[in-house]
Amino acid sequence: MNGKRDKTASNMAPFQYSEKEQAFIDEGGEVFPHIMGTDEMGRDYFVRVVYGTRVSLTVGVFAAIIVLIIGVLYGSISGYFGGKTDLIMMRIVDIIYSLPDMLMVVLLSVVLREVLNIDQYPALQKLGTNMISLFIVFGLLYWTGMARLVRGQILTIKQNEYVLAAKISGAKSGRIIRKHILPNCISVIIISAALQIPSAIFTESFLSFIGLGVQAPMPSLGSLANAARAGINVYPYKLIFPALMICLITLAFNLLGDGLRDAFDPKLRR
Secondary structure, eight states, X not given: OTTSOOTTOOSOOTTOOOHHHHHHHHTTXXXXXXXXXXXXXXXXXXXXXXXXXXXXXXXXXXXXXXXXXXXXXXXXHHHHXXXXXXXXXXXXXXXXXXXXXXXXXXXXXXXXXXXXXXXXXXXXXXXXXXXHXXXXXXXXXXXXXXXXXXXXXXXXXXXXXXHHHHHHTTOOHHHHIIIIIGGGSHXXXXXXXXXXXXXXXXXXXHHHHTTSSSOTTSOOHHHHHHHHHTTTTTOTHHHHHHHHHHHHHHHHHHHHHHHHHHHHOGGGOO
């Protein structure tokens, strides 16, 4: 209201106005309708959900990029060179795959906060130790599925005649992978990266819900759901809105992945 938040408009139901806002409307002023009500501090809950969705989507996209880069590089090297290189690299993947991701997030949060004292850096303090540890865990653990997928594709593609011809002509391994192999498995990589986004969003939302993800005052869908848990008996809609948004985002990206898979599948083309 006039660019200021009405602190008396706390925990209001959807499309409800406080006494000050109603008086301002009666005087001819305009107030943004509280589509989803307000939170305990009088902040518009719709704006909070939109902002939390932006944060969750940002986390999901960045996590997918991290997984894409590390997984493609690692899987390409393992699948192309094969032999002992492939054996050693896949055993490393098996070890990483067995590590508990939730425990790693907790341990990294403690290390970043207590040992490295990362809160002394203003730029990193804004993200919070939990968010930084979450990105580190994505970079350390979540690329293994992408690496296995790329490796399997390259093991098949590298037996084709055009790859053997490139080797005979003296092309370097990096050029063969970049010019001849990866372009032929790009569809699988894109589909897997698209499906990685909702997985990362769900992981971030779960960690934020239990207090290990995004830290206040930065909102995310998981932290909003966690904050709404305390008043679920009185204000159940506060939990429904972020949970519904998580479901819609997950469904949207899963449909996108299915659509990309169908678009890249030559058997479905007419």
